[in-house]
Amino acid sequence: xxxxxxYVAVVIFIGLGIYTLMFKKNLIKIAIGVVLIxxxxxxxxxxxxxxxGAIAPIYTQAPSGQAMVLPTPQALTLTSIVIGIATTALILxxxxxxxxxxxxxxxxxxxxxxx
Amino acid sequence: xxLSNHIPILIVAIPLLAAFLVPLIGRINKKATGTLTxxxxxxxxxxxxxxxxxxxxxxxxAYVFGATSPSLTLPSGLKFPIRIMFQIxxxxxxxxxxxxxxxxxxxxxxxxxxxxxxxxxxxxxxLLLLTVGMFGMEFTGDMFNFFxxxxxxxxxxxxxxxxxxxxxxxxxxxxxxxxxxxSISALMVLFAVGIFYGQYDxxxxxxxxxxxxxxxxxxxxxxxxxxVLAMKAGAVPMHMWTPDAYSEAPAPITMMLVATSxxxxxxxxxxxxxxxxxxxxxxxxxxxxxxxxLLSMFIGVTMAIIQKDIKRLMAYHAVSQTGYMFLGxxxxxxxxxxxxxxxxxxxxxxxxxxxxxMNHAMYxxxxxxxxxxxxxxxxxxxxxxxxGLAHSMKYTTIFFIxxxxxxxxxxxxxGFASKLxxxxxxxxxxxxxxxxxxxxxxxxxxxxxxxxxxxFLGPKLPQFKEVKEVPRSMVFAMAVLSCIIIFFGLxxxxxxxxxxxxxxxxxIEQLQYTGTVLGGM
Numbered sequence: 001x002x003x004x005x006x007y008v009a010v011v012i013f014i015g016l017g018i019y020t021l022m023f024k025k026n027l028i029k030i031a032i033g034v035v036l037i038x039x040x041x042x043x044x045x046x047x048x049x050x051x052x053g054a055i056a057p058i059y060t061q062a063p064s065g066q067a068m069v070l071p072t073p074q075a076l077t078l079t080s081i082v083i084g085i086a087t088t089a090l091i092l093x094x095x096x097x098x099x100x101x102x103x104x105x106x107x108x109x110x111x112x113x114x115x
Numbered sequence: 116x117x118l119s120n121h122i123p124i125l126i127v128a129i130p131l132l133a134a135f136l137v138p139l140i141g142r143i144n145k146k147a148t149g150t151l152t153x154x155x156x157x158x159x160x161x162x163x164x165x166x167x168x169x170x171x172x173x174x175x176x177a178y179v180f181g182a183t184s185p186s187l188t189l190p191s192g193l194k195f196p197i198r199i200m201f202q203i204x205x206x207x208x209x210x211x212x213x214x215x216x217x218x219x220x221x222x223x224x225x226x227x228x229x230x231x232x233x234x235x236x237x238x239x240x241x242l243l244l245l246t247v248g249m250f251g252m253e254f255t256g257d258m259f260n261f262f263x264x265x266x267x268x269x270x271x272x273x274x275x276x277x278x279x280x281x282x283x284x285x286x287x288x289x290x291x292x293x294x295x296x297x298s299i300s301a302l303m304v305l306f307a308v309g310i311f312y313g314q315y316d317x318x319x320x321x322x323x324x325x326x327x328x329x330x331x332x333x334x335x336x337x338x339x340x341x342x343v344l345a346m347k348a349g350a351v352p353m354h355m356w357t358p359d360a361y362s363e364a365p366a367p368i369t370m371m372l373v374a375t376s377x378x379x380x381x382x383x384x385x386x387x388x389x390x391x392x393x394x395x396x397x398x399x400x401x402x403x404x405x406x407x408x409l410l411s412m413f414i415g416v417t418m419a420i421i422q423k424d425i426k427r428l429m430a431y432h433a434v435s436q437t438g439y440m441f442l443g444x445x446x447x448x449x450x451x452x453x454x455x456x457x458x459x460x461x462x463x464x465x466x467x468x469x470x471x472x473m474n475h476a477m478y479x480x481x482x483x484x485x486x487x488x489x490x491x492x493x494x495x496x497x498x499x500x501x502x503g504l505a506h507s508m509k510y511t512t513i514f515f516i517x518x519x520x521x522x523x524x525x526x527x528x529x530g531f532a533s534k535l536x537x538x539x540x541x542x543x544x545x546x547x548x549x550x551x552x553x554x555x556x557x558x559x560x561x562x563x564x565x566x567x568x569x570x571f572l573g574p575k576l577p578q579f580k581e582v583k584e585v586p587r588s589m590v591f592a593m594a595v596l597s598c599i600i601i602f603f604g605l606x607x608x609x610x611x612x613x614x615x616x617x618x619x620x621x622x623i624e625q626l627q628y629t630g631t632v633l634g635g636m
Contacts, residue, residue: 044306076309081131097277098284098291
């Protein structure tokens with residue numbers, strides 16, 4: 001039962017992220033919503049590779065017979081975190097440009113493109 | 116070392132290397148950046164054509180990074196092969212050809228079109244990265260690798276959409292929308308990758324395809340992948356980013372964004388056909404894709420009719436044309452489990468849908484380039500302010516007529532060839548769908564007649580007295596696309612038989628795809 005808690009956290013993270021995207025009107029908060037979803041997905045990946053009582057997967061120094069956590073999800077998560085930083089930086093810099101031209105971060109007023 | 120074995124990686128590596136060389140070269144000589152980009156992309160184009168010839172004569176190619184064999188062991192006895200693969204079949208190289216042509220033409224067009232902008236080294240660097248992302252999405256045989264290339268393409272295209280955001284508000288606004296949409300899509304793809312990895316312990320497309328059970332979790336993964344990839348492809352009702360992003364990006368980038376959307380569309384077809392194939396409930400999923408197609412076709416074209424901004428109008432037409440691809444391939448998918456119907460009209464419908472992908476990339480690219488040419492000389496995108504431009508921009512007028520006739524499906528242009536394939540095969544599946552497709556085509560023609568009338572016809576306006584034909588490199592870029600359009604329109608049989616039919620068969624026959632990789636396993 002307690003092993004499933006990380007998955008509950010994943011659902012909460014992604015749920016909160018989607019809620020933020022749908023109902024918040026501030027561009028920075030939308031960026032935070034994207035980051036929340038990203039964290040949920042990263043947590044999901046890392047939880048997939050977890051084995052109870054296992055050690056870090058460093059093959060050359062491992063005592064024989066000891067169970068190890070899966071290394072692949074960790075590699076995936078690391079890559080995903082790096083990509084996430086790039087996306088977040090880009091979202092925030094675009095939000096900055098929007099603020100410079102529109103003087104606001106409210107999505108109701110950042111609406112020159114329509115129709 | 117035999118270089119011809121390494122063509123798949125060279126196609127991706129040369130633009131990637133050039134992408135990081137361009138800013139360095141830009142420090143020494145600003146003008147060399149564009150030349151270097153064009154050079155790198157032309158090498159890439161030549162290599163893609165070489166690879167296409169090889170694949171269409173020899174068969175699908177797999178290129179392995181890391182462990183050469185899946186059962187390789189380390190000297191210490193540890194069995195843990197680390198390998199990522201490029202897996203290129205007829206469908207992958209079909210999309211690769213589109214990317215290669217479009218990015219090369221885009222670079223040539225940019226040489227003069229972007230000349231007066233600052234930060235050109237960054238522009239070309241991002242353009243090359245966008246190309247790398249597209250090639251990667253089309254060539255890769257690994258799901259996680261696909262996610263990485265998807266993100267590379269997204270990040271590069273967002274930066275390019277908001278390239279003019281330093282001076283204007285709108286490009287930044289469009290870029291923000293696209294960024295949010297594409298990060299959500301990419302993250303959901305990653306979530307689906309996690310679901311597959313959790314169940315089967317593998318990330319390779321073909322390896323997953325050989326063991327997939329269509330369990331409850333696989334259905335959830337499919338339910339995540341279809342909407343997000345359709346969203347990236349710009350299908351209604353997830354099309355809200357398309358008109359903004361397409362209309363605010365510089366014209367050559369818009370053309371490449373169309374190709375990027377189609378790379379996502381390719382991924383959608385790859386997932387549905389190569390990953391799930393007959394294990395899924397083909398009729399239901401097929402109808403879902405058909406409905407995406409119908410909505411996109413109809414809503415796209417009705418929204419396009421009321422637009423006044425020329426690029427926004429064309430962007431809505433891009434949504435509408437994507438609908439045809441969904442329709443054609445969706446009909447093929449719906450009859451996938453029924454061999455009689457598949458042979459009778461399913462394959463033809465898919466040929467129409469897949470052929471339309473290439474045709475659309477060419478004529479829509481050409482139309483966006485003509486819109487860019489108009490903007491380059493008149494400085495406006497508003498149709499109401501244009502007029503009488505046929506007097507002074509003769510080449511652009513001819514190119515526009517070619518593009519508009521192709522998109523409206525008039526013979527002898529390429530749009531007619533693929534649309535006819537779709538009409539006649541979809542009619543056998545469900546007559547109503549075919550009739551809707553024809554009505555949409557007529558509305559498309561009506562809309563482009565309006566554009567032609569208001570931009571090109573009429574007396575010469577006094578404010579455009581100084582307007583003259585665009586520079587030679589832009590004319591060359593548009594001429595390349597026009598030649599391809601006319602060639603495809605005159606010899607559709609040749610293309611369908613040699614290029615499109617193998618692509619369709621490699622989608623339908625799952626074993627052909629998985630066999631390439633698992634043959635040695």
